[in-house]
Amino acid sequence: MIPFNKPYMTGKETDYIKEAVASGKISGDGIFTKKCHRFFEERYGFRKVLLTTSCTDALEMAAILIDIQPGDEVIMPSYTFVSTSNAFVLRGAKIIFADSEAENPNIDASTIESLITPRTKAIVPVHYAGVACDMDQIMAIANKHQLFVVEDAAQAIDSFYTGADGVKRPLGSIGHLAAFSFHETKNIIAGEGGMLAINDERFIYRAEIIREKGTNRSSFFRGEVDKYGWVDIGSSFLPSDIIAAFLWAQLENIDDIQQRRRQIWLQYADSLLELEKLNILQLPTIPSYATNNAHMFYIVCQSIQQRTELIEKLKREKIHPVFHYLSLHKSPFYIGKHDGRELPNSDRFAECLLRLPFYYELGDRTKDVSSLIINAL
Incomplete structure (x- = not known):
């Protein structure tokens, strides 16, 4: 039998999980979460990354961060997973679906501008099969109309886009925000798991709060405040360090x-x-x-x-x-x-x-x- 997918184990996953357990901290933002964060920021140049429990959660965080409100419109391809849309529908957005290109399933960037209205808030390109959308064209449209770009990079780990300027950029580093997946069907896995990449500095502080149930808990643990409390909306988006330990074994390989x-x-x-x-x-x-x-x-x-x-x-x-x-x-x-x-x-x-x-x-x-x-x- 040849199955569709078989999760790959490097051999270190359970060793690192035991190490995480032995550390005495298996909730979020433990030693392996920090290792993973540092890896992505240093290897790919993301300004800030935050591991999440899924790519879906990362997309939902992105929708909150760009302040999607009822009636806002978000342009994205119709050929994508439901999570791409759900994240914004949950905030009350209307989805404006665009067609794919004729040659591959990515969004046809040449059709985007015709779909923009005064209610348009964001463009969500999906890098299908890890292959880049036409990001020069998408970013030019977004900048012209002052729109946010959230890259759905669920499938796009370790994939790149070379713009007209000749610069080769990692997917997920070009838009304002990006969401990645570490589901067991992806290249790099953690069973379930995801990551939010933040490329616009104005979102970093609030992203930490949203991820920590709407509290400034991260600032408290860094010693920046003497107590933490409820300061914004949010949810429990951060994964256990056990998940991060599994992921770290994958990233090493x-x-x-x-x-x-x-x-x-x-x-x-x-x-x-x-x-x-x-x-x-x-x-x-x-x-x-x-x-x-x-x-x-x-x-x-x-x-x-x-x-x-x-x-x-x-x-x-x-x-x-x-x-x-x-x-x-x-x-x-x-x-x-x-x-x-x-x-x-x-x-x-x-x-x-x-x-x-x-x-x-x-x-x-x-x-x-x-x-x-x-x-x-």
């Missing part, structure tokens, strides 16, 4: 993990290239400004029927691919709230995109998967 995943990605691409040349399916497209962090490997079938038949054939061979998102503008919850625009590229990816098994230990079994796809099509 990030280069090895990324190298192996890129090898697997290239094996898939090389094996299936002939099918793309024959126009039987489409392989992932990486724009010239983006890098590939090998978060996933997907194919785009010609139709939903072709995809359904391929899934059935692979499952009969005990190989488990999965389709991904459904267009949110057509979801039962939001279809009545959508403005009626057709988003054909989003719908095409919803009907035709298929994610192939992908995990660290897959190795040469990519050839088995590829061979069965070739034979099936």
Whole structure:
């Protein structure tokens, strides 16, 4: 059997969890949380990072930080996970869904400006499969209209964008805020877990308060105030140091993990290239400004029927691919709230995109998967 995903353990996770327990502090912001924070700030240049219990929580913190109010509008792709939208809907926002690009599921930046109204508050680009959106264009639009940009970088750890100025920037470091995921299906995992990256200094102090249930507890522990109390809205967004201990073992091995995943990605691409040349399916497209962090490997079938038949054939061979998102503008919850625009590229990816098994230990079994796809099509 080849499962869709298999969480990878480096071997140090349980050692560090025991160390966290032995330290006597297993609640949030312990020794391993601090190690993880320092790693991300130093390696990727994020101004400030805060681990969270999930990427969803990081997005919800972002919505609070940019002061989303009922009636505000937020532009984002329809082809994304529900958490991207929920974080802002929970604050009363109206979601204005944009279409994907024709070549990949990322938001079509050329359509964003036409969707802006006096109620628009933010743009939320989603770096699908860890591949960068056109951030120069998005930031230019945001700056022109004085909008916030929250990068949904759930899949984008260790991936980069090179702008027109030639500077290579980590995804998550370009917008005002960014949210990352360490769910077990991601490159770097903690079971569940996430992170808020803060690139605009004005949000740092309040982010710590929101994350600590609306209290200035972090300032108290740094000795900046003599007592702490309730000073703002917030929730319990910080994870246990046990989660951070697991994550730290992963971060110590990030280069090895990324190298192996890129090898697997290239094996898939090389094996299936002939099918793309024959126009039987489409392989992932990486724009010239983006890098590939090998978060996933997907194919785009010609139709939903072709995809359904391929899934059935692979499952009969005990190989488990999965389709991904459904267009949110057509979801039962939001279809009545959508403005009626057709988003054909989003719908095409919803009907035709298929994610192939992908995990660290897959190795040469990519050839088995590829061979069965070739034979099936």
